[in-house]
Amino acid sequence: MASNRIGRINEEVQRELAALIPTVKDPRVTGMISVTAVDVTPDLKFAKVYISVLDKSDSEQVLKGLKSAAGYLRRELGRALNLRHTPELTFYQDDSMAKGAKILEMLRNPEVVKPANPANEHIILEDEE
Secondary structure (H helix, E strand, O other), X not given: OHHHHXXXXXXXXXXXXXXXXXXXXXXXXXXXXXXXXXXXXXXXXXXXXXXXXXXXXXXXXXXXXXXXXHHHHHHHHHHHOOOOOOOEEEEEEOOHHHHHHHHHHHHHOHHHOOOOOHHHOOOOOHHHO
């Protein structure tokens, strides 16, 4: 029951932050920024916010800008949501898209993947003898 509630809170915080981030006045927070996931602790004290930035070269600056604007975002989040505690926000770079692209490339092109043991590329099974 409680995990279902936390899941709904995670979704609501994610939705509100996605709407609030474009209102941040920090010049470092520019470009296409997506809130990919939010993990709120069960006591609602802390929230990990995972951010994906379209331009990977600006991602460090965007994270610094969001960390400096965390107080503003927390205050606006508290106004928008009716929670007992407004969680303290910490921002993390989400690299799941890059990992997914790498796995997709490996699936499409098996030449990219090197064998684990190149000396024994063909393993003889007992049934083959």
